[in-house]
Amino acid sequence: VEVDLEVEVEILVVEVVLVIVVDVVLLxxxxxxxxxxxxxxxxxxxxxxxxxxxxxxxxQKMVYFHERKFVQL
Structure with missing residues (x-):
């Protein structure tokens, strides 16, 4: 008698990338x-x-925002 136990742990990676580009060009x-x-x-x-x-x-001004969340299911 063989008993197979499978335990699956899924880690979901949620990446939120916010890129704010502000270009002020005064000529x-x-x-x-x-x-x-x-x-x-x-x-x-x-x-x-x-x-x-x-x-x-x-x-020229660039703001880069990066957020990574690890969600364990």
Missing amino acids: EVNVVLVVVDVLVVDGLIEVIVLVEVQVVFVV
């Missing part, structure tokens, strides 16, 4: 201030040129 291109002043002083000509350029502001 300031072609902010150009040009000031041209022509000054005539005592027969001398002075030319003043002011150029300002502000470009590209980039913020």
Whole structure:
């Protein structure tokens, strides 16, 4: 007489993956201030040129959340 006893223990793996991607891209291109002043002083000509350029502001933020649960049945 053979008696077979089988005990099965199942472990269920529950994975919760939450990926939050926040991309804030602020592009300031072609902010150009040009000031041209022509000054005539005592027969001398002075030319003043002011150029300002502000470009590209980039913020990238990534949040990665991973949760693993072991459930024994």
